Amino acid sequence: MPLLLVAIVAMLAQQTLATAAKTGVPVLFKPMADELQFDAELVLVYTWGFACVGITVMLGCGAFIRRFGALRMTQIGCVLMALGLALLSTTAAPMTLVVAILALVAATISMGGTLSTPASSQILARYAPARWAPLVFSIKQTGVPAGVVLVSFLVPLITTHYGWRAAGLFFAGFCLLIAVALQPCRKTFDQNRQPDYPLRFSSLADTFLAVLRIPGLRMLAVAAFAFIGLQSIFLNFSVVYLAEELGYELSVAGAALGTATLIALPGRVFWGWVSSVWITPRTLLICLALAMIGASIALGLAEPEWAYWQVMLPLLVLSATAMSWHGVLLSEIARLSPDDEVARMTGGVLAFGTAGQIGFPILFALGFALGEYAGAYAIITIPAIVAVIAMSSAPKHTTDETQQT
Numbered sequence: 001m002p003l004l005l006v007a008i009v010a011m012l013a014q015q016t017l018a019t020a021a022k023t024g025v026p027v028l029f030k031p032m033a034d035e036l037q038f039d040a041e042l043v044l045v046y047t048w049g050f051a052c053v054g055i056t057v058m059l060g061c062g063a064f065i066r067r068f069g070a071l072r073m074t075q076i077g078c079v080l081m082a083l084g085l086a087l088l089s090t091t092a093a094p095m096t097l098v099v100a101i102l103a104l105v106a107a108t109i110s111m112g113g114t115l116s117t118p119a120s121s122q123i124l125a126r127y128a129p130a131r132w133a134p135l136v137f138s139i140k141q142t143g144v145p146a147g148v149v150l151v152s153f154l155v156p157l158i159t160t161h162y163g164w165r166a167a168g169l170f171f172a173g174f175c176l177l178i179a180v181a182l183q184p185c186r187k188t189f190d191q192n193r194q195p196d197y198p199l200r201f202s203s204l205a206d207t208f209l210a211v212l213r214i215p216g217l218r219m220l221a222v223a224a225f226a227f228i229g230l231q232s233i234f235l236n237f238s239v240v241y242l243a244e245e246l247g248y249e250l251s252v253a254g255a256a257l258g259t260a261t262l263i264a265l266p267g268r269v270f271w272g273w274v275s276s277v278w279i280t281p282r283t284l285l286i287c288l289a290l291a292m293i294g295a296s297i298a299l300g301l302a303e304p305e306w307a308y309w310q311v312m313l314p315l316l317v318l319s320a321t322a323m324s325w326h327g328v329l330l331s332e333i334a335r336l337s338p339d340d341e342v343a344r345m346t347g348g349v350l351a352f353g354t355a356g357q358i359g360f361p362i363l364f365a366l367g368f369a370l371g372e373y374a375g376a377y378a379i380i381t382i383p384a385i386v387a388v389i390a391m392s393s394a395p396k397h398t399t400d401e402t403q404q405t
Contacts (some may be wrong), residue, residue, distance in 0.1 A: 002078045004127040004136070004187065010185055011120035011140045011391040014074050017171075017178050018116040021081040024171055025088060027155045031164040036093050045099055047236075049106030055112040058351035059207045062344025065115075067197040067228050069190025070122040070343060071182060077236025078179035080112030089165040095347050110321045113174075117330070118351060122343035123189050125334040133334060134281055138272025145264040148235075149263035152258055184387060192340075213346035216336040221352040222328060223285055226383035227329070229356030230292050230322040233364055233380055235261075238315065245373050246311065247304045256308075263276025267324035270330075281332045282391055288321045288328075289388045293381040295321065300377025313390065356383070 008261050031037065055277050084105045091101045122139060128136040158167040211217045218296055235257075242253035271288070277283045294315035330346065337345035360380055367379030 004274075005312050006124050006185060007127050007189070008136060008139055010182055010189075012073075012123060012143045012146075013117050013178055014182070015120060015140055015143030016147045016150065017078065017143075017175060018081065018113040021085060021170060021175060022113045023148055024151045024155055024167070024311070024328055025105060025109065026086070027067055027151055028088070028167060029158065031159055032091060035164070035178040035212065036091065036098060036099055038093075038095060045102045047104045048358065049103050050110040051354050053107050053110035054354045054357075055351045057111050058118070058347040058354060059205075061115055061118050061347045062207055062341070063197060063199050065119055065122055065343040066194050066340065067199060069117040069184045069186070071189040071254070072193075074119045074263035075179045075182055075186075077112035077115035077119070078111070078175045079346055080108050080115075082112075082175035082179070084108035084112065085168045085175065087107045089168040089172075108266060108394045114354075118343040118347040121330055121334055121346040123338075125342040126192070128334075130335065132276050133331040134275040135269070135272035136326050136327075137331040137334070141326040142265050142268045144326065145261055148261055149258075149265075171300055182254060189356035196256075198367050206404045207348040210341075212344075214336065217333065217349055219390045220333055220336075221349045222383075222388040223289070223329060224349050224353035224360075224365065225356040226289065226387040227292070227322060227325050227348075227356075228350075228385060229360035229363075230296065230380060231320070232357045233296075233377075234315075234322050236361070237364065241299075241373055242311070243273075245304075246302060246306070256312060256315060257356045261315055261317040261323065261405075262313065263319045264323035267320045268327055271324055272327045275328045275331075281328045285325060285332075286324050286388055286391050289384045289391070291321045293384050294383075295378045296381050300374040 029046075061073065068076075078281040084107075087101060087108065088105045090107075091098055122142060124136055125133070154170075158170055171376070211221050224265050237258045238260075239253045242248040242256060243353075248256070271284060277286045299311075299314040301317065302314070333346050333349050334342045360383075361381075363380050364376045369374035369375075371378070
């Protein structure tokens with residue numbers, strides 16, 4: 001089997017698992033809260049903890065990947081996710097213990113899951129032909145919506161029949177299985193590791209500054225902040241908005257989000273193909289950003305009197321854009337990075353994106369205070385507008401060296 005195909009399959013599997021581990025915990029919060037008698041809003045402890053640890057890991061993982069190898073760090077990530085999910089199943093009262101366990105779960109799953117993208121980018125960048133890199137990276141990134149779909153179906157099913165603790169343990173076992181299954185690939189994929197590469201805490205600051213020094217990566221960091229922030233709002237607030245503001249039943253609101261999310265599966269592959277064959281990645285990213293801006297504003301203007309299809313239309317556009325850009329942007333990071341620095345630069349750029357996960361809920365709340373949901377969905381487009389300006393004004397040689405056919 002060609003190495004590129006092996007790399008795609010292996011990295012797709014671990015990306016699916018990383019997303020399932022990350023999103024599975026919030027899905028379990030309702031049955032956990034019901035059994036242990038705590039407020040379900042404690043999910044904020046998990047989401048904020050996950051994001052804060054994720055930024056640190058993104059900035060610091062490059063040195064570890066160079067020293068131990070991208071595949072070995074992927075395996076370690078799977079083990080950490082298994083540990084976090086197993087720890088989740090031990091959650092028990094009193095409240096102080098619940099908060100402490102949730103913080104540890106967030107830290108371990110974030111450390112493990114966050115490693116997946118920089119490590120996989122390092123591997124895929126070695127084997128993907130330059131022209132087809134956007135498509136290759138996009139195929140791998142279909143693991144994100146696939147993980148969401150996997151959790152959406154399996155977690156409620158397992159929880160209903162065996163309880164929420166069993167659901168956590170099931171996915172913990174799945175993580176360990178993937179870690180073991182990747183071992184035969186280790187010798188090939190980690191042959192370029194540097195066992196003597198130094199591990200320094202200063203690497204975090206070095207990575208941050210390295211991204212800012214390269215114009216193309218600096219531009220992509222702005223885009224990552226805007227795109228991941230919009231994605232987080234789409235995933236975390238859509239159901240609440242549809243139920244509270246538009247009067248949808250909770251089941252209908254959840255089904256609407258799930259249906260819209262499905263379009264991201266073919267969407268990611270489609271945009272990867274488009275940017276490999278028809279237009280440059282930068283042009284495509286600008287177009288996607290403009291579509292995100294329009295769809296977000298339109299969704300905020302929705303009224304209870306709107307027909308179902310009128311509400312679904314901006315949700316579908318947001319899914320096809322804010323949930324589907326990843327492979328194109330990641331391939332650009334890989335192209336603009338030195339060969340042995342792909343993982344480090346990927347982590348550096350995505351650290352800005354993780355900051356968007358923290359900052360956008362605050363921005364959303366500010367917009368809501370100023371103009372309710374219409375103001376909230378409008379104000380979160382400001383970073384995307386800045387990203388469009390940055391990508392449009394960047395010197396052409398920083399992003400478009402690769403000629404499209």
